[in-house]
Amino acid sequence: MQGTLKLPPSREYLAQEIDNIVTGCNLILSDLKAGRVLTSGMVKKLNQIVLDKLRLDEEVMPGEIRGHAVSVGRYQAPPAQDCEYLLGRLCEWLNSEAFNPKPEMVIVYAILKAVLAHLYLAWVHPFGDGNGRTARLVEFQILIASGVPAPAAHLLSNHYNQTRTEYYRQLDQASRSGGDALPFVLYATQGLLDGLRSQLQDIREQQLDVAWRNYVHEAFSDKKSPSDARRRHLVLDLSRSAGPLPFSELSEVSPRIAAAYARKTVKTLSRDVKALIRMGLLVQEPGGLRACRDRILAFLPPKTETDAAGN
Structure with a gap:
């Protein structure tokens, strides 16, 4: 079933912006399947998509190079008459031998290429509006084309949105530095790295949860009584509880448990808890009782100690 995002009138444009980004991502995926590479025409099409059905200034024409001067804070973007040339040269550079690495370095080069493409699009600022969203889609195109999985290909965009103030500070610093892109690259790649670590941690938690639940079902495989x-x-x-629960709260841990013990005595609950402790599935701690999910960790292969940064 397809959900519908309902927002108050003052924020309805956000739903449209999200729909536009999804449309842009789908276009990128279809272009990749057709073997198309990044061109200035594709970038213009992406800008047209991100601005679709949004309220815009009269001078803004979606998908068309701006015809007026633009300044972003203290940064003065290139003259409008230069933007067509600069956008074309940028796409030529991104498709050149400069970003044609050895097979083992494809992802590394793609990350660098994506970040630089974003930064240079922000500098050129070729469109009257939607330059940032267009740059994010270009990043996504470059990463997904290199074989980066879609969830990871969105991480740079997520990082910019979550650190918006720092994002604009880094853009301002890059423009005032005379073209030193390294600080922005470091800022972007650190966010990508943090996002990947977070995703890997979520995946690990999900895998452990599945393994734990299979372990519990296996422990009861020969037990069929009510x-x-x-x-x-x-x-x-x-197991879903964030920490140990006191014995007095166990019968309310979930609706089905509340129903199961509604007509049972405290002795029944106590007997069940003792049985689960004997099976090694529950443990009594100072704060109460908790599921022994950490038993699953014993089945993992040993690994070396890591430092605080996870390196």
């Missing part, structure tokens, strides 16, 4: 089903549900639902 009390065994109740105990299995208790330990699985307690």
Whole structure:
């Protein structure tokens, strides 16, 4: 079922912006399947898409090179008459041998290429509006074309949105430095690295959760009584708790557990808890009872100690 995002009238444009970005990503994927490379025409099409159905100034023509001077803060963008040439030269450079690495360096070069493409598009500022969103889509195109998975290809854009103030500071610093792109590259790649670590941690947590639930079901594979089903549900639902729960709160850990123990005595709950402790599925701690999800860690291969940064 397709959901509908409902926003108050003052923020309805945000839903349209999201729809436009999704359309842009879909166009990029279809172009890649057709074997098309990044061109100035493609960049113009992406700008047209990100501005579709949005309220714009009269002088802004979606997908067309701006015809007026632009300044962003203290930065004065190139003259309008130079933008067509500069956009074309940028696309030529991005498709040149300068970004044609050895196979083992494809992803590294793609990340550098994507960040530089974003920065240079921000400098050229070829369109009357939507330059930042267009630059983010160009980044996505470059990363996805190099084989970066889609969830990771969105991380740079997420980083800019989550650190908006620093993003604009870095752009301003890059423009005032006379063209030193290295600080912006470092800022962007650090955000990408942090995003990848966060994604990997989420994946690891999900894998551990699946492994733990399979482990619990295996522990009850030869136990078929109603009390065994109740105990299995208790330990699985307690696994979702962020920390240990006092015994007095166990029967309310989830709706199905509340229903299961609604007509049971405290002795029944106590007996079930003791059985789960004997099975090694629950453990009593000072703060209460918790599921022994860490038992799964014993099945993981050993690894070397890492430093605080995870290197």
